[in-house]
Amino acid sequence: MHTWLMKSEPTAFSIQDLARAVKKTTHWEGVRNYQARNFLRAMQLGDEALFYHSNADPSAVAGIVKIVREAYGDSTAWNPKSDYYDPKASPDNPIWSMVDVQLLRIFPREIALEELRGIKSLVGMELLRRGSRLSVQRVTASQFRTIKSLATNNRVDAVG
DNA sequence: GCCAACGTTGGC
DNA sequence: GCCAACGTTGGC
Numbered sequence: 001m002h003t004w005l006m007k008s009e010p011t012a013f014s015i016q017d018l019a020r021a022v023k024k025t026t027h028w029e030g031v032r033n034y035q036a037r038n039f040l041r042a043m044q045l046g047d048e049a050l051f052y053h054s055n056a057d058p059s060a061v062a063g064i065v066k067i068v069r070e071a072y073g074d075s076t077a078w079n080p081k082s083d084y085y086d087p088k089a090s091p092d093n094p095i096w097s098m099v100d101v102q103l104l105r106i107f108p109r110e111i112a113l114e115e116l117r118g119i120k121s122l123v124g125m126e127l128l129r130r131g132s133r134l135s136v137q138r139v140t141a142s143q144f145r146t147i148k149s150l151a152t153n154n155r156v157d158a159v160g
Numbered sequence: 161g162c163c164a165a166c167g168t169t170g171g172c
Numbered sequence: 173g174c175c176a177a178c179g180t181t182g183g184c
Contacts, residue, residue: 009170033179055170113171131177133169 003144004039004049005127006065006101007135015051015062015106024103025068029076030084032096036136040097041071048104050139050147052127060110061147069100107151121146 006028008014018026031037043049047067053060073094076082089095116122126137139147 007170035179059171131169133178135169 002042002044002047003139003141004043004047005052005061005137005139006049007052007054009055010053010062011055014053015103018051018065018101018103019106021103025100027074027098028101029074029098031074031098031135032084032086033135036134037097039136039138040099043067043070043099045070048144049101050144051103053110054135058110058112058114060112061107061116061151062110063106064104064148065101066104067099068102071097071099074098109151111147111150115150116147119146119150 010016013026018024028040031040045067049065049067050061051063051065053062073091074084074089074096075091075094076084076098077086077089077094077096078091079085084096086095113127116125117128122128122143125139125143126132126134
């Protein structure tokens with residue numbers, strides 16, 4: 001199993017929106033960056049991803065989702081009415097991919113970006129890199145574990 | 161293939 | 173709302 005981090009602006013789609021969705025599942029549509037798309041394509045059934053609220057107050061990791069369908073063509077790319085429309089894409093040549101994710105858990109408390117920056121074992125994490133913008137990122141197993149335990153353990157020093 | 165211009169992301 | 177960082181576009 002691999003672990004990932006996926007960003008969403010909560011004003012567009014929050015983890016609470018996912019909790020309300022049918023089967024707590026959604027298409028992760030609209031990724032329009034090649035590196036992020038390639039990560040989507042590398043995802044395998046059962047992989048887990050941190051759900052990150054970007055451009056939020058505060059920006060924070062809010063929970064965990066599971067990949068329940070591997071990459072397939074992102075149909076919003078050939079829908080002229082979609083915000084994510086790409087005239088170069090078509091059903092025969094999707095260009096862009098999406099996966100389906102299902103909510104695993106909403107953390108009892110969010111882990112804000114500022115808090116993550118204070119955790120020694122997370123130094124070097126892609127999310128914390130200056131200028132990091134990638135909306136789908138790889139996360140190491142140990143980074144994933146650290147953040148998961150932070151969410152249920154207030155003793156930050158225990159894992160920092 | 162270089163690189164300036166432009167658009168977007170996202171923290172602050 | 174500002175703006176740094178980054179990716180993409182397109183002229184040459």
